Amino acid sequence: MKEFPKYLLNRIGVADSHTLRAYRSQGGYQAIEDVLRKPWTQEQVIGVMKDSGLRGRGGAGFPTGMKWSFMPDITKDPRPRYLAVNADESEPGTCKDRVLMERDPHGLIEGCLIACYAMRSKAAYIYVRGEYRLSYNRLQAAIDEARAVGLIGKNILGTDFSCDIWMHKGAGAYICGEETGLMESLEGKRGHPRPKPPFPAGSGLWKSPTTVNHVESIFNAPFIVKNGAEWFKTMGVPKSTGNFLCGISGHVNKPGVYELPFGLTARQIIDEVAGGVWKGRKLKAFFPGGSSTGLLPASMVDVVMDHDSVKAAGSMFGTAAMIVLDETASIPQVMDVTARFYDHESCGQCSQCREGTQWLHQIFRRIAHGKGSPADLDLLVSLSNGMAPAKTICALADAAAIPTLAAVKHFRAEFEECIRLGRDPLRQESKTAPELHEAHA
C-alpha cells in the first residue's frame, strides 16, 4: 500500500504525549493562538471548516462546518450557546476516540476552543463515557493545565474571548451517545432522546442553541485551521475528505486503531493494514462501521471505505469501526449478541424500539439456539421494517433493524440451515458465563 500523509495520530508517539509540555513542543495551541491574535472572524473559521469538507465522524457523516453554521445569529438571538462534545463512545467495535482522549487530550481541548470561538459559545461540555476513566482523568488534567496557563477561562491569551470547558461522566447508557439523549443526560435527567424538531441548534442544552460534535470531528478542527482547507482536501476522496481513525477488531492478525485516508477498500484495510484474517482463514463477513451498520458479506469486501460508497453498498460508514468475522463465525450467533445489545440499550420510550429490540433479540436467540421456525426470517424482516427507517424519536431502532435486515438478506441460507437442523452447526460457546448471557434475556 502506498504511503499517505498522516496527522491525527502523529503526536501520540512522543513520551507523555498527554501533557501540555509535549503538546506545545509539537506546535500545540498555535491554531487557536492564530485565530485569536490575527484575529479571524467567526465566519472565517466556519468558512474554512465548510471548505474543508470535513464530515462528522460520529456516524452520520454530516458536514461539520455546515452544522456550526446552523447556530442562530447572535445579533438576533442573545441566548447563551453551547458546544457539547460527544465522547460517549459506546458503539460496539468503536474504540478510536479513547486513543485521542488518553494520548492527546490537548488536541481535543484546542478543537473545543476553536469550535466555541466560531460559534460564540462560552462553554463546552465534554460528555465522556463513564467507563473511560483514564480518558476522563487525562482530559480533566489537561483542562486544569490549560486553565492554569490561561488557555481556558476568562480572556484567553489576553483577548476578549472567554471560554470554559467542563467534563461530564456518563453512567453507562449507550443511548446517551445519541445527541439529544446526551443533552438530557447533561441536564441531569434520564437520557431519553428528545423528538426533533426543535433541533439542538435552535433549542438544545437548557433550551439554548447547542451544537453536539463528535470527538474526532472536533479534533480535526485545529489541523484544518492551521493548514487550510486545501491541504485537508488533498487527503481522502472528493466527498469524504481528510483522514479517519479506523478501529478494526475481530478475526484479524493486527487489530487496532489506524489512521487511514478515505478511499481505501475494505479488502486493503483488512489485508494490508490489519494483517489479514487470522489463522489463515477466509473472510466471511464484516461490519464496516460498528454493530449498527449493516453486515456485509465477504463478496463485498472491495467496497471503498468512504461515506457514500459504503452507503451505496447498502450499509453505513458509521464510526469506521470494522468488525471482521472469519469463516468459522456463526451469523445467527453474531446477530443474537448484536440484538441483545440493542434490547439492553433501548431507552424504552418509543413503542417500536422498546418492544421491537426485545422481539428481534428473542427471535435471534431462538434461532441461534436451534429453536427457530421457518416463519421467523420473514417476521424479522417485517418487524425491522416496522421499526425503521425514521419511525421513532432517535435512530436506535434503526440501529437494531439495519443489521437485522442486512444479516437476513446476505445470510438467509445460513439461518435457514440452522432452523432446518434445529441447531447451529457453527455455534461457539461464548467465553462469558452462561448465567451472564441469561441475565439479560
Place this chain on the structure above:
Amino acid sequence: MTKIQINGRELEVDPKQPLIRACHDHGVDVPMYCYHPGLQAVGSCRICQVEVAGAPGQPSRVVAACRTPVSEGMVVQTDTPKAHETRRECLEFLLKNHPLDCPICDKAGECDLQDYSYNEGQGKGRSSEPRRKLHKRKSLGDVIVLDEERCILCSRCVRFFTDVTKKAQLTVEGLGSRSVINTFMDKPLEGNYQGNLADICPVGALTSKKFRFQARVWNLSKSLSTCAECSRGCSISVESLRGKEVKRFRPRYNAAVNQWWMCDTGRHALAPVTRALAPAGAVLGGRLTGAAVRGYNGLEARATEDTLPLVADMLATHSGATLVLSPFATEEEGKAALELARALGARPQFLSPAPNGLKDDLLHTGDPCPNRRGLTELGFEPVEPAALLAQLATAPAAVLAGERVLELVGHDGLAKLPSKLRLVAFDLEAADHACLHMAISVPTHVEKAGHWTNVDGHRGVLNVAVAPPAGVRRLDQSLQTLTRLLAGVSSKA
C-alpha cells in the same frame, strides 16, 4: 391562522397547536396514547403517525402528529394505506407484551388500546415469545393500583405530576423493555389529585382502588353534572350502573373551570348520594322518602302532599320564621325559596359552613358551598352554623331547606334547641331532635336538574343522573306549593 389540508379538506388551524390538535379539532380521528392535550407532548408512543406530503419531488413522510407543528400548505392524510400500516405496526409492538386481561380489566370498554386495536390492529398476533411477567397489583397509595404488565409506558402519569400538580411523584424506572412505572423510593403517592391517573391512563395499568371491580363500564350511563364538593364546581360526569346506583364521578373537560381534572375529594364523594333508604315504614335510620311529622310517639311517616298543608298552617300561626337554604341549593330552588321568604317576611339566608382546609393551588377552593355565588347573587345572605343556632334559640319557627342541611348545621347543636321552636326541615334524612316538628324529603344533587354558579361566575349544570326514590319530591316544587298554601291560609285568616 395557518391553512392546511387534512384528508382533502382545506382547514384553517391554530399555528401554535400540534398537528394532532388540528386533526381532533376538525373531527378527524387520530389515535393517541402518550399525547394528552393537557400534558406536554413527548412523541414516544408513535401511534399518532399520519402521512404528510413531502416537498415537490420528495416522497411523503410518516410523522408523529403530536410532535409535528402545522405549517402553511401542509397536506396531511390520516387514512392512507401507508398511515394505517405504520399504526398497525405500532400496535403490534404495543400488544407484544400486553396481557390478554380484557375480560378482567376495569378499563375494558373504555380502553384506547382495545379501541384502536379493533380499528387498526391485526386479528392475529405473530409473537410466540413469552410475555413479560411483572407485578399485577402494585399499590401506589390509597387511590391507585398499578398493573405493570398492562402498562404501555406512555408516561402520561409521570407527566401528570410534573406538568399539572408540579410535583414529580412518578418516574419510568429501568431501561428499554425492562422499563416500569414507579414512585420515587417506593413511596406511596400523595396529594388530592391521584385519581386523575386512572382517567388519563390509556390502558388498564392504573386503576382506581375505589372503582376497581365495581362495574363494567359499558353498563354505566353517563350524565353531565357538576361537582358538589367546593365552590370550584368542576364539570363532571356522573356514571351510574344501569341508571340506578352512582358508581363514579369523573371529570369532564371544561376549559373555563377544571380543564380535564378533578380532585379526589370530589371524585370520591359518593357517600352523600348513595346512602341507604330508611327501612320501610320508618323515617329514621336512612334516607327519608316521604315526609315525617312529630306526633305523640315521635316522628311518624306521612305523605308529602299531606304534610305541606300542616307546614303552611304552622308557619301561618307562628309568624317570624327563619328561612335558611342548604349551600347545595340550586338557582331554581333559590328562586322558589325567595318567594317563600317574601311570603313569610323572612330574611333569605343560606348556610355557609367554615372553609374546610382543603384549598390548594390547582382546583379546590376550600369553600364547601358549591353555589355560594349563585345564592348570593339571588340575594341570600350567608350564615354560619354557630350564628344560625343562636338565631334559632330565640326564633318561634324555622324552615331549613336543602340537601344535608341538618348535618351541616350540626346535630349536637340542634339537639340542644328547645321543643318550642317549630323546626321544619327539607332534607335527605330526618333526625329525632325535640325541635324538629316536620321533615320532608328532597332529592340529592344527582337526582335533580338545576344550576350552580361557581366561584368565578361560571354556571354549572346538574342533571337527573338517577331517579330519586319513590315519594321524594323536588325541593323547588315543595317550596312553591308551600308558598301557594301560605297565600291561601293567610287569605282565609
